[in-house]
Amino acid sequence: MRRRQSRDTASETAAGNEDGFEGLRVRDLTIVYGTEAGELAAVRGVDLDLPAGTITGLVGESGSGKSTLALAMLNAVPSPGRITAGSVTMSGVGDITRLRGRALRQVRGGVLGYVFQASQNSLNPLKRVGAQLLDLARSHGVAQPRLILGEAAKLCERMGLDATRVLSSYQHELSGGMRQRVGIVFALVLNAKVLILDEPTTALDMLSQAAVLEVVREIHAERRLATVIITHDIAVVAEMADRMVVTYAGRVVESGTAGDVLRYAAHPYTKALLRSIPRISGDISAAEPLPGRPPDLASIPTVGCVFRERCPLAMPICSDVDPATVSVGPGHTTACHLAAGPLAVPEQSEEVAG
Amino acid sequence: MIEVRGLTKTFAGRGGLLGHRAVPALREVDLQLPPGGAVSVIGESGCGKTTLGRILCGLESYDSGSLLLDGRDAKELSISERRERFQRIQLIHQDPYSALNPTRTIRQTMLASLRLRASATKRSQAWTERRANELLELVGLDPSYCLPRYPHMLSGGMRQRVVIARALTVDPDALVADEAVAMIDVSLRLGILGILRKLRADLGLSLLFITHDVAAARYVGEDGQLYVLYRGQVVEQGPVDEIVQRPTHPYTQCLLSAIPVMRGLERPGPDRLVPLRPLDDNVEPPGCLLADRCPQAQDDCLLGRPPLVSAGAEGHLHACLHPEARSVVATPEPTGSSTR
Numbered sequence: 156m157r158r159r160q161s162r163d164t165a166s167e168t169a170a171g172n173e174d175g176f177e178g179l180r181v182r183d184l185t186i187v188y189g190t191e192a193g194e195l196a197a198v199r200g201v202d203l204d205l206p207a208g209t210i211t212g213l214v215g216e217s218g219s220g221k222s223t224l225a226l227a228m229l230n231a232v233p234s235p236g237r238i239t240a241g242s243v244t245m246s247g248v249g250d251i252t253r254l255r256g257r258a259l260r261q262v263r264g265g266v267l268g269y270v271f272q273a274s275q276n277s278l279n280p281l282k283r284v285g286a287q288l289l290d291l292a293r294s295h296g297v298a299q300p301r302l303i304l305g306e307a308a309k310l311c312e313r314m315g316l317d318a319t320r321v322l323s324s325y326q327h328e329l330s331g332g333m334r335q336r337v338g339i340v341f342a343l344v345l346n347a348k349v350l351i352l353d354e355p356t357t358a359l360d361m362l363s364q365a366a367v368l369e370v371v372r373e374i375h376a377e378r379r380l381a382t383v384i385i386t387h388d389i390a391v392v393a394e395m396a397d398r399m400v401v402t403y404a405g406r407v408v409e410s411g412t413a414g415d416v417l418r419y420a421a422h423p424y425t426k427a428l429l430r431s432i433p434r435i436s437g438d439i440s441a442a443e444p445l446p447g448r449p450p451d452l453a454s455i456p457t458v459g460c461v462f463r464e465r466c467p468l469a470m471p472i473c474s475d476v477d478p479a480t481v482s483v484g485p486g487h488t489t490a491c492h493l494a495a496g497p498l499a500v501p502e503q504s505e506e507v508a509g
Numbered sequence: 510m511i512e513v514r515g516l517t518k519t520f521a522g523r524g525g526l527l528g529h530r531a532v533p534a535l536r537e538v539d540l541q542l543p544p545g546g547a548v549s550v551i552g553e554s555g556c557g558k559t560t561l562g563r564i565l566c567g568l569e570s571y572d573s574g575s576l577l578l579d580g581r582d583a584k585e586l587s588i589s590e591r592r593e594r595f596q597r598i599q600l601i602h603q604d605p606y607s608a609l610n611p612t613r614t615i616r617q618t619m620l621a622s623l624r625l626r627a628s629a630t631k632r633s634q635a636w637t638e639r640r641a642n643e644l645l646e647l648v649g650l651d652p653s654y655c656l657p658r659y660p661h662m663l664s665g666g667m668r669q670r671v672v673i674a675r676a677l678t679v680d681p682d683a684l685v686a687d688e689a690v691a692m693i694d695v696s697l698r699l700g701i702l703g704i705l706r707k708l709r710a711d712l713g714l715s716l717l718f719i720t721h722d723v724a725a726a727r728y729v730g731e732d733g734q735l736y737v738l739y740r741g742q743v744v745e746q747g748p749v750d751e752i753v754q755r756p757t758h759p760y761t762q763c764l765l766s767a768i769p770v771m772r773g774l775e776r777p778g779p780d781r782l783v784p785l786r787p788l789d790d791n792v793e794p795p796g797c798l799l800a801d802r803c804p805q806a807q808d809d810c811l812l813g814r815p816p817l818v819s820a821g822a823e824g825h826l827h828a829c830l831h832p833e834a835r836s837v838v839a840t841p842e843p844t845g846s847s848t849r
């Protein structure tokens with residue numbers, strides 16, 4: 156069932172970015188958190204395109220800035236964090252980082268649907284799910300809020316939830332898997348164009364995870380959403396995403412089609428990450444742990460490659476110069492000196508690589 | 510050897526929407542955990558995995574059946590024997606943060622356990638310091654870094670290693686790992702799994718590994734057994750790779766079919782199976798417990814509960830009236846395609 160509703164794309168494009176891009180576009184985004192040691196960057200100079208009709212998977216270790224980036228897409232980075240540079244432009248809306256007050260509230264939960272990490276707890280414990288949906292509708296100026304309940308019920312049924320029961324429940328009466336799905340209902344009920352899912356299936360069992368992902372995939376295709384799935388579970392991204400973006404220490408280190416990044420991983424971090432995942436078939440001893448541990452904000456190098464301390468191929472230049480993002484294939488880029496061409500590769504490091 | 514026979518547990522019921530309905534958590538479960546062996550348990554949320562693990566650790570009561578520790582029924586042990594015996598079966602659960610006292614440094618936590626051990630085994634205080642260092646090194650931590658620190662100063666992966674090191678202070682025979690890596694970052698998971706693997710090999714520890722991640726179960730216990738629980742009943746069991754590659758029970762097939770495929774590196778299994786509907790534990794089908802969801806169900810499935818019988822291969826058992834081997838898990842793409 157991959158129906159694709161033929162929407163009025165022409166008028167959407169007219170209202171879109173000047174170059175006709177449809178979806179969400181992040182440019183040179185930097186986000187810092189205030190700490191005892193001053194303001195430290197959690198996300199630095201990130202460029203990202205989330206085109207309509209595409210599922211983008213954002214993967215990276217814990218602390219690599221995935222949630223911070225997602226919050227910035229909603230202009231919702233909490234204090235002591237703030238966006239210090241860059242833009243998040245949505246077609247038909249403009250730069251979200253410049254919106255304030257009512258205009259911003261309309262966009263969040265409206266055209267920008269989102270499910271935050273640990274949405275398990277983001278429902279109001281004192282209100283029934285149905286009442287919270289009505290609140291959402293009212294706060295977004297929906298003319299007939301009650302109609303939302305019908306739409307929510309339809310979404311619930313599609314996710315295998317008993318709508319009558321769920322809408323009249325309090326949060327604590329729902330299992331983790333049910334709450335996760337209710338979160339997605341909230342994100343979609345007001346006709347979102349962009350869907351941001353932060354760890355949507357973490358802590359779900361295999362069957363619930365597959366069911367949630369299947370519904371996301373269907374609705375994504377039907378509504379031609381720009382969907383981003385944030386997770387540290389690469390397998391979920393490999394299964395779901397058209398494009399894959401790998402973050403490390405607040406930087407995008409590799410991006411491309413999911414197939415290319417998996418098959419032709421170019422960045423040493425991506426390669427190591429892929430090796431560290433045990434597989435269901437084949438030689439299980441081929442899995443190798445990634446050495447070292449993820450950096451925290453204070454230990455992220457501000458000059459040179461952020462991965463150098465754990466990189467088996469690090470060279471002197473890696474400590475001194477930020478690797479530029481270079482193309483390694485059609486639509487496939489990476490930020491590593493080794494990929495920047497033979498000139499950047501000193502001879503000894505070839506041996507290490509072999 | 511830890512063994513359960515006919516283990517049955519029903520919870521009196523929960524409040525809320527479901528009313529006070531009895532919840533069968535385990536139904537006549539038989540399981541053997543040999544010394545140095547590994548048994549992995551998979552199944553949907555709520556199918557009884559944690560309850561089984563807690564009973565093995567002496568932390569939960571059961572209604573009928575028996576728990577045998579080296580052949581002796583746990584109910585016949587004296588209180589002190591029970592305490593001593595169950596202490597040697599240590600539980601590692603999923604949240605490494607709540608497992609450690611946040612107001613104690615790692616040194617205080619480790620020494621508190623080790624002092625008890627030292628007085629029980631008539632060893633000196635100097636031994637406790639030495640042993641703390643030894644155990645932290647065994648789980649891949651740097652003692653001089655960790656000992657003076659509080660739990661919140663360590664990463665999730667490091668905390669889980671501390672939890673394992675603390676469990677080892679009592680020289681356990683067995684570990685029950687209940688989704689022990691679920692909250693650990695993917696990049697650090699393999700390290701923890703490797704430690705569990707090493708403890709089996711080096712110390713002869715047995716491992717009950719409760720998980721949603723079947724590949725992780727292969728990593729820690731490829732030579733071990735895999736048990737599939739559904740609504741408290743063992744519906745299939747056998748050697749890990751036999752069950753993964755040739756599952757015969759439709760429930761196992763549904764579970765394994767749901768494992769995400771690393772497209773590009775793997776091809777999906779050809780015979781994937783999807784349950785007809787989500788689990789509804791308000792209805793209890795009269796015959797096979799899966800009958801309301803099973804894509805292979807036939808009329809006779811409602812007549813009686815299928816018993817666990819041999820599926821042919823050594824040690825492979827299943828409880829289904831219409832079993833059929835299916836290939837559902839992904840296989841690696843042929844190698845050589847990984848350069849461009």
Ligand SMILES: Nc1ncnc2c1ncn2[C@@H]1O[C@H](COP(=O)(O)OP(=O)(O)OP(=O)(O)O)[C@@H](O)[C@H]1O
Binds near residue numbers: 189215216450
């Ligand atoms: N409120 C805050 N104050 C200070 N630092 C913060 C705050 N929130 C996040 N950070 C830091 O910013 C960095 C990025 O955090 P973020 O939550 O975005 O990572 P993540 O990739 O989503 O990780 P995870 O996989 O654990 O969810 C981390 O080093 C984190 O410690």
Ligand SMILES: Nc1ncnc2c1ncn2[C@@H]1O[C@H](COP(=O)(O)OP(=O)(O)OP(=O)(O)O)[C@@H](O)[C@H]1O
Binds near residue numbers: 360522558
């Ligand atoms: N203390 C309790 N009181 C009442 N019911 C309980 C209790 N503990 C567990 N149950 C119920 O018993 C069943 C089995 O629960 P258990 O926690 O063993 O499942 P599980 O397989 O570990 O699930 P998960 O994968 O979610 O951890 C569930 O239906 C659960 O709701």
Ligand code: SF4
Binds near residue numbers: 423460466490491
């Ligand atoms: S730039 Fe240098 S340190 Fe960074 S990933 Fe490439 S080789 Fe490794």
Ligand code: SF4
Binds near residue numbers: 829
């Ligand atoms: S006995 Fe029938 S309902 Fe049960 S698993 Fe087998 S085929 Fe399905």
Ligand SMILES: [Mg+2]
Binds near residue numbers: 221272353
């Ligand atoms: Mg996060």
Ligand SMILES: [Mg+2]
Binds near residue numbers: 558559687
């Ligand atoms: Mg459990």
